Amino acid sequence: MTATLRTRAVHAGRDDLTDLGVHAAPLDLSTTYPSRDSVEEAGRIDEFAATGSLSGLPVYGRLSNPTVERFEKALAELEGFEDAVAFATGMAAVSASLLAVVAQGKRHVVAVRPVYGCTDHMLTSGLLGTEVTWADPEDVASALRPDTGLVLLETPANPTLREVDVAEIVRAAGEVPVLVDNTFATPVLQRPGRHGARFVLHSATKFLGGHGDVMGGVVACSAEDAGMLRQIRFATGGVLHPLAGYMLLRGLSTLPLRVNAASATAAELVERLRGHANVSAVHYPGIGGPLIAFEVDGDPHALIGAVRLITPAVSLGSVDSLIQHPASISHRIVAEDDRHGAGVTDRLIRMSVGLEDVEDLWHDLDQALKAC
Numbered sequence: 001m002t003a004t005l006r007t008r009a010v011h012a013g014r015d016d017l018t019d020l021g022v023h024a025a026p027l028d029l030s031t032t033y034p035s036r037d038s039v040e041e042a043g044r045i046d047e048f049a050a051t052g053s054l055s056g057l058p059v060y061g062r063l064s065n066p067t068v069e070r071f072e073k074a075l076a077e078l079e080g081f082e083d084a085v086a087f088a089t090g091m092a093a094v095s096a097s098l099l100a101v102v103a104q105g106k107r108h109v110v111a112v113r114p115v116y117g118c119t120d121h122m123l124t125s126g127l128l129g130t131e132v133t134w135a136d137p138e139d140v141a142s143a144l145r146p147d148t149g150l151v152l153l154e155t156p157a158n159p160t161l162r163e164v165d166v167a168e169i170v171r172a173a174g175e176v177p178v179l180v181d182n183t184f185a186t187p188v189l190q191r192p193g194r195h196g197a198r199f200v201l202h203s204a205t206k207f208l209g210g211h212g213d214v215m216g217g218v219v220a221c222s223a224e225d226a227g228m229l230r231q232i233r234f235a236t237g238g239v240l241h242p243l244a245g246y247m248l249l250r251g252l253s254t255l256p257l258r259v260n261a262a263s264a265t266a267a268e269l270v271e272r273l274r275g276h277a278n279v280s281a282v283h284y285p286g287i288g289g290p291l292i293a294f295e296v297d298g299d300p301h302a303l304i305g306a307v308r309l310i311t312p313a314v315s316l317g318s319v320d321s322l323i324q325h326p327a328s329i330s331h332r333i334v335a336e337d338d339r340h341g342a343g344v345t346d347r348l349i350r351m352s353v354g355l356e357d358v359e360d361l362w363h364d365l366d367q368a369l370k371a372c
Contacts, residue, residue, distance in 0.1 A: 005078065005188065006256040013074030013249050025070055027246045031061040048234070052227025061242075062234055068245035074252050075208070076220050078187040079200050083226035085233060086218045086245060090183065090203025092238035093217030094119050095128060097150070097179055097199060099232050100225075102129045106149025110135050112169070114342035115181065116158045116203075117331035123152070124338070134338075137164050141172040154181040155192075156285040159326040159350040160343040161293050163285050170196035179219075183207070183317075188259040189287045199225065204248050206317030207290075210258050214247040216240050258319065258355065262290035265361065266353040272362055278369040280347070290353045291316065298372035300325050300347050306371035309356065309364040316352030321361055323351045 003011070014025055035041045041059060048054045054064050068086050076084035087093040101109060109132045111123055123132040135143040140151060151173045155164040161184070170178050177198035182190065186207045192200050202208055204216035217240075219229055233239060240248075270284045273294050283293040296303055303323075304312045310321045314329045324330060327346050331339050340346075353361070 008077060009074075009255050010253045012077040012252065013070040025246065025249055026067065027242060028066045029242050030058075030065075033058040033060065035059075048231075052230040053223070062237060062239055063230075065239075065242050065245065067242040067249075068240050071240075071245040071249040071252070072218065074249055075202070075204075075218050078252065078255075079182070079220040080187075080191050080193045081200065081220040082223045084218050084220040085226050085229040086204070086216060086240040086248075087233060088217070088238045088240055088244075089215050090116075090201070090205060090217035091118055091122070092233075092236075093201050093203075093219050094122060096229050096232045096236065096238065097152075097201065097219060098122065098128045098130050099236070100228050101149035103228070103232070104149055106147045107131055108133070108145050108148040110140055110143045110148055110151045110173075110176075112137055112140070112151075112153040112157075112164055113338070114157045114160055114162065114331070114344055115152070115154045116183075117326070117334050119152075119154075119181070120331070120338070121333045124334075137169060137172075140169055141174075144173070144176060148176050151176055151178045152181075153178070154184070155190075156184045156287070156289065156291065158184065159293055159330060159348065161283045161285045161289075161291055162343065163287070166190075166192045166195040166197055184291050185285075185287060185289060186255060186259055188256045189263075189289055193220065198222070205315065207255060207259060208251050208317075209248055210251040210254065210317060210319060212315065212318035212320070214244050214251070216244050216248050218248075259290060261355055262353045263288045265356075265358045266290050266292050268358050269351075269353065269362060269365065273365070276366070276369055278372060292351045292353060294349055294351075295345060295347045296349060296369065296372055297347075298369075300349055300372065301328070302372035303349060303368045306368035307364055308367075309360055310351070310368075316350075318352065319355045321352060321354040321356055323349060326350050 072084040133143045179199040180192035180197040181201045183203045200220040281295040
């Protein structure tokens with residue numbers, strides 16, 4: 001019998017604990033690992049240099065950490081991949097993915113807007129040596145070039161919640177690998193690898209951690225691709241701290257419960273927002289989820305200033321509900337014309353629904369909407 005995702009979320013990365021005689025996953029804070037056999041240690045370093053993998057004992061915290069590896073193993077299992085590589089932040093994960101493209105001599109990226117504002121900026125600026133062509137989903141195939149190394153998208157997209165058919169993008173991309181940012185959906189709602197995505201990225205800071213108190217990023221992929229990403233992580237130093245790895249592994253255990261509960265509340269709020277006199281449009285993905293986007297008729301800044309229960313803050317995926325004005329915060333770094341072209345209007349509000357009671361959330365939303 002194959003265990004459900006809910007069961008695997010509890011046990012992934014912890015399957016060996018009974019044999020170890022412990023209940024909670026060990027937290028290894030070591031930065032270095034002693035060895036009396038320097039010849040054997042040299043062999044492990046050679047192995048890492050050649051493949052990006054490391055067998056046997058650890059060597060140094062920038063190469064690997066046992067606690068972080070537990071989180072990586074668990075996330076890979078939930079997403080249905082061989083391996084995963086964790087990073088200090090979501091943007092460190094994006095950066096490593098782009099550097100992997102450059103390292104292979106294919107610096108061109110095709111991307112579908114909207115994406116997270118800092119990802120948009122990273123691609124548009126070319127800071128890492130990449131060149132981007134922004135394309136609508138139906139134009140991905142025609143945007144490909146001989147030097148295209150990656151097709152990148154988010155679905156549901158940040159912050160409009162636009163959905164893209166991953167399987168269609170994979171078909172359009174052909175031999176070019178597809179990276180899907182799955183931060184908003186999580187493996188609870190969709191697993192892009194089942195539709196052919198070669199890389200699945202998360203800002204682990206969001207739903208994977210789930211409590212607004214840990215930062216991280218992670219990319220699920222094949223073992224071979226993981227080797228390349230680990231070599232880049234070693235060279236650039238964007239490692240996930242072991243304590244963060246411990247907290248993210250703990251967060252995964254309640255991920256399905258949190259996402260499903262928040263999604264049910266979000267769906268109810270969506271229906272009420274659609275009937276509100278001060279709301280001109282509501283955006284909600286077909287797969288559901290805890291994220292809502294809506295446009296107000298009045299002043300969006302007044303709404304942000306008027307909430308009392310909902311937390312007015314950037315980010316998402318916490319147990320408490322967060323609300324923000326993307327044009328002012330998460331997507332401020334994106335040029336105004338590009339923002340508007342991607343549907344990020346000046347009246348758009350993004351809300352990440354938490355675990356509060358739906359009636360309490362609605363009361364706060366309703367009074368804030370009336371204030372704008």
